[in-house]
Amino acid sequence: MLELIPEKINEAVILNLGKSCPHNATDxxxxxxxxxxxxxxxxxxxxxxxxxDFQDEKEVCPGFLEEVLQLWKRMRVPFLFSGAMERPRKxxxxxxxHLRYPFYITPEEAVRxxxxxxxxxxxxxxGIQFGVPIPMSRLRPAGRSDVEADAGPADDVDVDADAGxxxxx
Numbered sequence: 001m002l003e004l005i006p007e008k009i010n011e012a013v014i015l016n017l018g019k020s021c022p023h024n025a026t027d028x029x030x031x032x033x034x035x036x037x038x039x040x041x042x043x044x045x046x047x048x049x050x051x052x053d054f055q056d057e058k059e060v061c062p063g064f065l066e067e068v069l070q071l072w073k074r075m076r077v078p079f080l081f082s083g084a085m086e087r088p089r090k091x092x093x094x095x096x097x098h099l100r101y102p103f104y105i106t107p108e109e110a111v112r113x114x115x116x117x118x119x120x121x122x123x124x125x126x127g128i129q130f131g132v133p134i135p136m137s138r139l140r141p142a143g144r145s146d147v148e149a150d151a152g153p154a155d156d157v158d159v160d161a162d163a164g165x166x167x168x169x
Contacts (some may be wrong), residue, residue, distance in 0.1 A: 035067030
């Protein structure tokens, strides 16, 4: 399964791609879960950018790439990619990413590009474990609220049908 491992470069945090996805398909649920985890991680640490280093991997799960590109559209912050080889680059270009940002050869180049754009690279560093993969989140089933999804048998409460009528002894 794919992993994203944080590393600090020049006060900025980048995510290195670790382990390749064995499924390598657009419907890869593990990579979709990782993209949800990425979103939660970025929001929790108040990132105003993402630098993702593909580390010259020839194959990157298309399901993960598509989820990350959807996330880029929703978050409206710079998502910078370095080390993208031909196949991942073609998927990324299909979302017209290249019209907005260039591809970078190294993550250091991507970090340097943030300065002229006045992007604040500061984030909540507490809780970030450098060198340790970020946590993955599971997608919630459609149609269930947070409360319903978290409720268990211990949350069931018997309700007295005549409660509150004042006739109890």
